[in-house]
Amino acid sequence: MDTEFAFTGLRSGAGPATWGQSAIWDVVRHLGTDSARYNVSGGCPLPEPLPVARVAEIVRVLLARHDSLHTRLEFDGSALRQAVVGSGAVPAVVRSSPEVLPAAYDLYHELQAEPFDPLSELPLRVGLVTSGGLVRYAVFSLSHTASDGWGLRNLLADFSALLAGRPLGEVPLQPLEEAGFQTSERGRRRDAAARRSWLAKLDRGPRRQFPVRAPAAPTFPNAVLNSPALALAMDRVAAGLAVNPAAVLLAAAAAAACRLTGVRDAVFQVVVNNRFLPGLAGGVNAVAQEGLFHLAGTHEPFPGLVRRTFGAALSAQRHAYYDKLALDRDIASIRACDHSCFVNDTRGLMPILGYTKPAPAPLSEARSRTTLTWPVEHEPRRNTTFALDAQDAEGSLELAMTADSALIPRQDMARFLYGIEELVVDQALALGAD
Known part of the structure; x- marks a missing residue:
């Protein structure tokens, strides 16, 4: 009805x-x-x-x-x-x-x-x-x-x-x-500071993170890695290295990208909640925007990379509240580095009908239940190499990746997703988790 x-x-x-x-x-x-x-x-x-x-x-x-x-x-x-x-x-x-x-x-x-x-x-x-x-x-x-x-x-x-x-x-x-705040003098100053930070980072990063590998395709494949082991290991690594789980995910994505391409700088647009102004914390509104995450030296051992990621993520979060249309005009006037990779960690943020956390289990057993599926093809997205979403699933964690297959063919999408799982689970095992 x-x-x-x-x-x-x-x-x-x-x-x-x-x-x-x-x-x-x-x-x-x-x-x-x-x-x-x-x-x-x-x-x-x-x-x-x-x-x-x-x-x-x-x-x-x-x-x-x-x-x-x-x-x-x-x-x-x-x-x-x-x-x-x-x-x-x-x-x-x-x-x-x-x-x-x-x-x-x-x-x-x-x-x-x-x-x-x-x-x-x-x-x-x-x-x-x-x-x-x-x-x-x-x-x-x-x-x-x-x-x-x-x-x-x-x-x-x-x-x-x-x-x-x-x-x-x-x-x-x-x-x-x-x-009204955004059009005030204080709002304009905040916008200007955020855009200056973006432009400085865009001047330092690599000009291309993923080389062209194949002809352009009419659609972008979507791959979903469902991993109970990753859900368990993320929290264990975060606790063991004294960071938040979001930093673990970003570090693993940066390292997995480096494994694919050899490019040792990662530049991702990461979604930031931006509920720092008084009155925004409890609002139902569109406040989240992308911060620019730049991490150099992504080939270093994973524990140190995770710790450095935490600081780089804070910098991205500090400058993620801005006039995006004005920023786009700024970027069009400079020779910017590649900023076409997106990471959105939605775990715990979009309640999907009460999914439960994974039951405690040995990581080796949990990893045996990992699956990779290809559920859909999306229309091509402007200025996007890949978009990676971390999301809750029943007793698990899912990494959903949509990518331009001319830059990241399907086999490399699979390597990237399994690589994230491998880095995090292996680190959890190294910290003594079972």
Whole structure:
């Protein structure tokens, strides 16, 4: 059953788009049929079943709290603006099934596969699974122009708090308010500092990280390494070397790339959450942007590389809040190094229906359950050598890689992904993990 959750009397207004909205819009509008892959979706069970009408009331509270959920974008051919609408309706899909969790997974994938048009529709769809006439599971699907993975986590946290009758925290900074900061003198200084840092790094890195190996292909292959062993080993290596797991992943990706090409500098665009300004931490909005990660000497022994990666990642995070369209103009005027490789660590950020962590097991046994699949072919992406996503999976960790096969043929994609697993698992074993 398809229905709508109508709302009225909410905040409204219009103004310039935020840096995050503009950056995501500029990417998604060029993706064509691939744009739905950028949807931000997740869900959770209801602790106590509720009528659909009661869930609709809770959704209206969320809409009132987060303006991004009732914001459309406007584009006049040169400038992007945001328009917050005070009245409207959010689409809701209701599925009835006695098997709640399988139905929730199906509904999640259904909503995740449906692209958004942020110029003509609101950026939120709700899915509900009912049994016995009551809602047992809720799924939220958002356009990436409205929220990133951290925002989705905040939305689900607010939803869970409302279900439990707990008070919500301070009202977060709204996108129109964020745009006001960005156009202020302080915001312009922050933007200028970030762009200076980017340009300095782009002047130092290698001109090409992956040489051309084959003719251009009409599609980019997508490979997915599912590794219970990597999920176990990442945390163990991070604890043993006193860094965070994200640094372990970045170091392994840098070292695996060096093994393929012999190029000893790694330059990756890494996604940073950017929730450092007051009021942004609890927001549902598109704030995450890419920081530029540059690491030289990637051929050194892995423990030292991991420790140096931690510092290089902090530098990337410090300068990841900026006007991307202005940065693109800056880059077009210089001879920049290769910055066409992307790494996005989404573990724990996009709740995919309650995946569980891997059960403790010997790493050798867990590694025997690693699989590599090739689920889909994507349309070619502009200025992209590869995009690597680390994401949660049931009892495992997945590395999903999309690459230009003219630069990284399929066999090298496989070597790269297995190489990351090998580096991390071997280091865990060297630290005494079993």
